[in-house]
Amino acid sequence: MNKQVSKEHSLLIAACLFLLSINASFAKQIAITFDDAPLVGNKNMSGLQKTHQIIAHLTDNQVDDALFFVTTGNINSNTDRQRLAAYANAGFHLAHHSHSHLSANKNSVVKYLEDFDKANSILESFKGVLKYHRFPFLHYGETAKKRTAIHAHLAKHNYKIGYVTVDNYDWYINSKFLAAQKAGLNINYDNLGQLYVETLWAGIQFYDDLAKEHLKRSPKHVLLLHENELAALYLGKMIEHIRSQGWEIISPQEAFDDPISSAYKPAQFHFNKQGRVAAILDSQGVEKRKLRHPSENTEFIDKLFSIYQVTKNTD
Incomplete structure (x- = not known):
């Protein structure tokens, strides 16, 4: 091989490695997590039915x-x-996810950790438990002192933070759906499913775009859902849509191995309720108003129900 060919070969390898590094930076990977299990069912869908349907979707x-x-x-x-x-x-x-779903921002450290310990004790009787704690309401504590004390207690018990990177208002969409059922409204389930999938997908894109703009890469994302009726109805469609956009569903353990997992600093991270990407960017000086997707707002969701024509009164 002459020197010219060797040089061209080296440049080709370098170009390929560069393209691979770009691809790795924008990996489009996301894990699925659910809060508040086991949520109570209702006359239209029992809790057990909900669980069976979520498992079937997965x-x-x-x-x-x-x-x-x-x-x-x-x-x-x-x-x-x-x-x-x-x-x-x-x-x-x-x-x-705690015992009583207390806010760390609105309760003392002592009360919050007593509740944490109670949940920890109960979970010991279950199999398949991973030592991740997710703060209710994504409230980590309103002061550096509280966050530091709580974080130290978690570490003492070998817990890591089960953070999210993609927040949304799936809980509010679900509450409106249940209210419509209770009121006897005629529900267009196809339109409701479209609203659910498209709204959640917009949130995924929003937080991924924030990360790519400011962190210069796409982290391994963690999607926040709730173990609710809409997940039981439309989780499969959500998964299909994510994959249709070229994304990969990964395990939560893999997602929590991303470098942003170790980025949390209790004394410095004041803005945690929109997830880990938003918390990092807030600590870097990005304006808070830019770190929240428009759909994380009850009035916005109310308008979507009208736009998507989800319900109408029965005659």
Whole structure:
């Protein structure tokens, strides 16, 4: 091989490596997590039915793992325990979301950690539990002193923070759906599913674009959902849409191995309620108003219900 060919060969390799590095920086990967399990059911869908449907969506779409953050105060019957066991038996995992769903911003450190310890004790009887704690309301504590004390307690018990990178108002969409059911309104389920998928997808794109603009890469994302009726109805469509956009569904454990996992500094991160990407960017001086997607607003969702023509009065 002459020197000219060798030089061209080296340049080609360098170009390929550069393209690979760009591709790795914008990897389009996301993990699926659920808060507040086991959420109570209703006359239209029992809690057990909801669990079975969520598991079916995940298994039918070959999602290898998902993480269910358990609010242990929601465990009120053997059926509730069976629901959590069903997730673990299907190959998925459970994690810690408190006992009473307390806000760390609105309660003392002592009260918050007593509640944390109670949930930790209850979770010891379940299999498939990973030591991640997700703060209710994504409230980490309103002062550096509180955040530092809580973080130290988590570390003492070998817990890591089960942060999110993609926040949304799926809980409010679900509450409007349940209210429409209760009121006896005629619900267009196709339109509701379209609203759900497109709104959540817009949130994923928003936080990924923020990361690419300011962090210069796409982290391994963590999607926040709730273990609710809309997940039971439309999770499969959400998964299909994510993949249709060239994204990969990864395990939460893999997502939590991303470098942003170790970026959290209790004394410096004041703005945590929009997720880890927003928290990092706030600490870098990005304006808070730029770190929240428009759909994270009740009035915005109300307008979407009208635009998508989700409901109408029955005659």
